[in-house]
Amino acid sequence: DSAKASAEWFDEYHTYEEIVTWYTQLAAENPSLVRFVSSIGQSGEGRFQPAVHIAGESTGNSSRHRIYFQCQIHAREWISGATCMYVVNHLVTSYATDSRVKALLDSVEFVVVPLVNPDGYHYTMNGDRLWRKNRRINTGSNCRGVDQNRNYDSHWNEGGSSSNPCSETYHGPGPASEPE
DSSP: OOSSOOGGGGGSOOOHHHHHHHHHHHHHHOTTTEEEESOSOBOTTSOBOOEEEEOOSOOSOSSOEEEEEEOOOSTTOHHHHHHHHHHHHHHHHHTTTOHHHHHHHHHEEEEEESOSOHHHHHHHHHSOTTOOSOOOBOTTOSOBOOOGGGOOSSSTTSSSOBSOTTSTTBOOSSTTOSOO
């Protein structure tokens, strides 16, 4: 079964395991374009966060610019992960036939993190479909999770987030506190 997605692949959402397998196979089938990194980090519940690097032939410029995609940061926004897979699939399957895609991939490298929030995503598939945050156990609270989109170390707690662990926009106990 080819990892190059058929139209049917995009007819439904996939589990964490299926997504990792898809990216692994895509890299194995396209070693000159795709490099799969099985883990750039590990979530609070022990799931690996893979990354995918996509680049074409080198143009001789050793300082190739990178385009970075983060997918599935909010657990319930399943479309973000599916969109990243669709974009990756298009880039890889069009490289040999679309001169614009070839020119793009020959000049830049795409770095894609398909599952920024693997624990939250898994939980939405097996528990609460509308869960947003990761699955951190918050000390001193019965409420779980940190909104990873509010947990960056740049401009942390400057507005648009909450210090209440029960809030969907809880920014965490400190900047960049989350392993993800």
